[in-house]
Amino acid sequence: MAGRILITGGAGFIGSHLADELLHHGYQVRALDCLIPQVHGPGAGRPAYLNGEVELIKGDVRDATAVDKALHGVDAVFHLAAMVGVGQSMYEIEKYTSVNNSGTAVLLEAIAQTGNIKKLVVASSMSIYGEGRYRDSSGNHYDNLQRPVQQLQAGKWELHNGTSEPLMPIPTPESKAPSLSSVYALSKYDQERMSIIVGNSYRTPVVALRFFNVYGTRQALSNPYTGALAIFASRFLNNKSPRIFEDGLQKRDFVSVRDVATACRLALEVDQNEAQVFNIGSGASINVLEVLDRLGRVLGCEHIQPEITRTYRAGDIRHCFADISAARQILGYQPEVSFEDGLRELAEWLQGQIAVDRVPEAHSELPMRGLTLTFIL
Template identity: 75%
Template sequence: MSGSVLITGGAGFIGSHLADELLRHGYRVRVLDSLVPQVHGPDAGRPAYLDPEVELIKGDVRDQAAVQKALAGTEAVFHLAAMVGVGQSMYEIERYTSVNNCGTAVLLEAMAQTRGERKLIVASSMSIYGEGRYRDQSGAYYDNVTREIGQLQRGDWEPLLEEREPLIPVPTPEEKAPSLASVYALSKYDQERMALIVGGCYRIPVIALRFFNVYGTRQALSNPYTGVLAIFASRLMNGNPPRIFEDGRQQRDFVSVHDVVTACRLALEVDQQKQQLFNIGSGANISVLQVLERFCQVLNVDSIEPEITGSYRAGDIRHCFADITSAREVLGYAPRVKFEEGLRELAGWLEGEVAIDRVAQAHAELAQRGLTL
């Protein structure tokens, strides 16, 4: 496949890397992006990192006229436009719902009206799983694990069976039922389900990609609700100790943005037989504390000790990392960027960047609303 592709939210972190990937493979790329100040700064214009070959339309995904203009003449759409942040979504409820849910509805309505063979790839999130999959000592799987408030207040972080038997986290596959622990997670689930439902009715080929913890260059360092590595970078660049909720031993799947955009392109080019969804991660698990330790080594800032808060943030989960078997088998996806290699690239990029550390302010916002324990 070749032709013109629209990326909503394409001037941001993942979207701009996706534009680069598509241009390298011969596609024409158009971007619709509102250039929100939280990500791009108060007087944002076209980002310097956005390739000059990319056509940029500044507009809101909730604006029907802007969406219709952006869609004209395109053969495929990547829908990345969204407010991102578990914590912030718990108090900016209307804003997250409006941008993520209603924005998706506007896009889908416009695509339904045109009735073309335009393919849609939707950026979903691992957050929809809530807790990942676990097993007990006998090998039985558990997909409906939760942690009670009383347990969290005691600082008893690990999920347990009623008999107090510890559960063991294992890779989470796509068939694991959603458990929506935040407004952000709810909105991402709404995005993917709405797309799959409308796509099925109007014969729009749809693939939803559930991204795990994406990291890399071009993340908004001054946005305290962005990815954890960018937040760590903002603190370290300003000589401040990174803050870690709970005890730092919660496990995640960190995947390079380069692998993520490769997966996006593969989803566009795959011979699609049905509406599908895939986990996109590295297939490896690592604790948040280990991530910080390795990042500090790369940055040579081992003298800054982290602040382990011992507190819980509403909407957070303990462990979740990806089973990427389906993406390997159907898309031909194979993550290639080793974590240390990705950290070195990120560290090199940081040397020319400036970060305003707003993490303390963001934590105060959560605390004032009773969203931390």
């Protein structure tokens, strides 16, 4: 497929990298982005990192007039525009629902009316899974687990089956049923399902990509609700201890934004007869303490020890990392950026950055609203 591609949220972290990837492969790129102050800073204009060949339209995805303008002459759409963050979604409920759910509805109505969009790729999230998939010693799988409040208050973070046997986390496939534990997760699932329903009805091919923990250059360092690595880097750059919920042994899948951009392009180019959903991650797991140790070393901040809060945050899960076999087989996706190389690239970029540390004020919102549980001795 060639032609002009629209990226909603195209001036942001993932969107700008995707724009580079598409331009490199001969596409024309248009971005629709409202340049939200929480991400871009107050009074922000066109980001310096955004490729000069990108046509930028400043506008809100909830504004039908702006969306209609952005869709004019477009062949395919990447829908990345969204409010991001589990914790913030639990108290800014209307904003997350408005931007993520209503914004997607406005875009889908416009796509249906134009009738000439050849493909829609929508950014979904690993958060829709809730807890990842687990296995017991007999090989039985567990897909719909939650941790009781009493367990969390006792500082017992791991999951067990009905006989109190500890369970082992294993890669989570797309077949695992959603378990929505935050407003953010609900809104991302809504974006995904709305897109697929409308796409099927109007015969517009849809691909939903469930991103895991994306990291890399251009992530908003002063946004305390952005990705974990950017938040940790912001604390290190301000010579402060990164704060960790629970005990830091929770496992995640960290994937380079450059690999994510490649996956997006592959999703655009794949032949399909029906809607498809893919996990996009690295295919490996790592615990948060190890992430902090490696990041601290590449930044020369080994002397700064993390603050382990032993606090549970509403909406958080214990372990979740990706099974990416479907993306490998169908999209031809193969992660190429190792975590070590990705961290070095991030560290080089961070040398020229200024991070305003807003983590304390963000964290103070949660207990004030009763959205945390602290380990009781």
